[in-house]
Amino acid sequence: xxxxxxxxxLGVLGGMGPMAGATFASRMVALTPAARxxxxxxxxxxxxxxxxxxxxxxLGQGEDPLPAMVAGLRLLERAGATLIAIxxxxxxxxxxxxxxATSLPVLHIVESVRDDLERLGVAGCRVGLMGTxxxxxxxxxxxxxxxxxxxxxxxEPEEVRLCAEAIDAVKANDAERGFAPAAxxxxxxxARGARAVVLGCTELPLAVPHASRGEFxxxxxxxxxxxxRTAIRRCHTPMERQx
Amino acid sequence: xxxxxxxxxLGVLGGMGPMAGATFASRMVALTPAARxxxxxxxxxxxxxxxxxxxxxxLGQGEDPLPAMVAGLRLLERAGATLIAIxxxxxxxxxxxxxxATSLPVLHIVESVRDDLERLGVAGCRVGLMGTxxxxxxxxxxxxxxxxxxxxxxxEPEEVRLCAEAIDAVKANDAERGFAPAAxxxxxxxARGARAVVLGCTELPLAVPHASRGEFxxxxxxxxxxxxRTAIRRCHTPMERQx
Numbered sequence: 397x398x399x400x401x402x403x404x405x406l407g408v409l410g411g412m413g414p415m416a417g418a419t420f421a422s423r424m425v426a427l428t429p430a431a432r433x434x435x436x437x438x439x440x441x442x443x444x445x446x447x448x449x450x451x452x453x454x455l456g457q458g459e460d461p462l463p464a465m466v467a468g469l470r471l472l473e474r475a476g477a478t479l480i481a482i483x484x485x486x487x488x489x490x491x492x493x494x495x496x497a498t499s500l501p502v503l504h505i506v507e508s509v510r511d512d513l514e515r516l517g518v519a520g521c522r523v524g525l526m527g528t529x530x531x532x533x534x535x536x537x538x539x540x541x542x543x544x545x546x547x548x549x550x551x552e553p554e555e556v557r558l559c560a561e562a563i564d565a566v567k568a569n570d571a572e573r574g575f576a577p578a579a580x581x582x583x584x585x586x587a588r589g590a591r592a593v594v595l596g597c598t599e600l601p602l603a604v605p606h607a608s609r610g611e612f613x614x615x616x617x618x619x620x621x622x623x624x625r626t627a628i629r630r631c632h633t634p635m636e637r638q639x
Numbered sequence: 640x641x642x643x644x645x646x647x648x649l650g651v652l653g654g655m656g657p658m659a660g661a662t663f664a665s666r667m668v669a670l671t672p673a674a675r676x677x678x679x680x681x682x683x684x685x686x687x688x689x690x691x692x693x694x695x696x697x698l699g700q701g702e703d704p705l706p707a708m709v710a711g712l713r714l715l716e717r718a719g720a721t722l723i724a725i726x727x728x729x730x731x732x733x734x735x736x737x738x739x740a741t742s743l744p745v746l747h748i749v750e751s752v753r754d755d756l757e758r759l760g761v762a763g764c765r766v767g768l769m770g771t772x773x774x775x776x777x778x779x780x781x782x783x784x785x786x787x788x789x790x791x792x793x794x795e796p797e798e799v800r801l802c803a804e805a806i807d808a809v810k811a812n813d814a815e816r817g818f819a820p821a822a823x824x825x826x827x828x829x830a831r832g833a834r835a836v837v838l839g840c841t842e843l844p845l846a847v848p849h850a851s852r853g854e855f856x857x858x859x860x861x862x863x864x865x866x867x868r869t870a871i872r873r874c875h876t877p878m879e880r881q882x
Contacts, residue, residue, distance in 0.1 A: 411679075413679075414667075418661060419665060421664055422661040422662060424657075424661070425658045425686075425812070426658070426812060428812070430811065430812055432692075433657060433692070434688055435688070436654075436686075438688065439657070440683070440684065440686070441664060441682075441686065443681070443682040444681045445679035446646075449675075449676070471718050475685070475714050475718055567676055568673065568675065569668070569671070
């Protein structure tokens, strides 16, 4: 796709879940300053929902998703991608293997969320985490955020349960049913002292509509939007200036 | 992407415009009956917004978009697509050339909209058309709908103007600003006797949110959703049964 020199083509390894992948593509468009079609960023989305479940695999109960994810990277390379984004937090538990499997740069969703917390003016504030059982139990966000000076609340089992309920509702095409458990989890984290809450699974932003996000008394960072903002910034930086 | 036998992989030639392409991918997910990720349809979206403007080209004022569209088809072929959908009505003015350029079956958005009018129970009713200047002036919808027994209202210049205003707002990432001209056009068509109105440019459904569609006293058919419904039906039909 990349016939024009110095134009980035964003390859999106999606499908995990498929609505998160499609929403990421929409948010790439919505968050790009543009007056006409041709101002937008060229993007190829591989939205293959057949990738085995990441959370089950990581917790030792399911098929390894890595071969399917690497096949997706190959497809995006063939399609002319110059930069990869993966709108699935749990997939980032395989980040090192994925980054090693391709010569293309791969954005890291945790770094995007950390940048977003700084953009939102809550650097150094107490953070509550939401995500799949695997990302919470294997501490995908905890260690890097602590290293950057964020006190991170330890996750309680009820929060893992509420997140799973919200995520499953979105994956079953019923995002509205996901709102109540997601909101209950946010309120618990705020009651425990969180000033910011990470919607650290790309299904969670779909359960908590933008219009409702002001009602919790804490800053919410949306891992879909955070990754899109990083991707837009990278695609708008001339390629010769990038390392 | 298509390692599993008898599984369709939908290739989406998007980017025209990019929000329509991304929204089509979202609607494919939303309209598919599913309980988990793995129930959804594998999809590759080529969302390259650099395709030259279709409407200007067709009206003789701009660069030919056909080579860029054919390059997009090649990319989707390499990505393993088995079926092509093009969520851009104006691009269908090149349908014959696009279908001839690939061995893959290419869905036709006008046939999807015609099927949708029948699904909505308005077969044979008076229809008003909305779309780009090129689709309206070159009668993309008029002839095939008349052939299927729909009386089609002739388009008036003010309707072309209102549609263009709504479409340009969506392409400039300001879908809300597109609502007033789109709604004014729908009301004009209804006042002229339309029982159904075709949102016959994939930007128009973005200007007229689903929640507002009941207020016009006519059935609205959404070319994004209509094409997604056809694609889902085709992907759920066993491949050996297809011609």
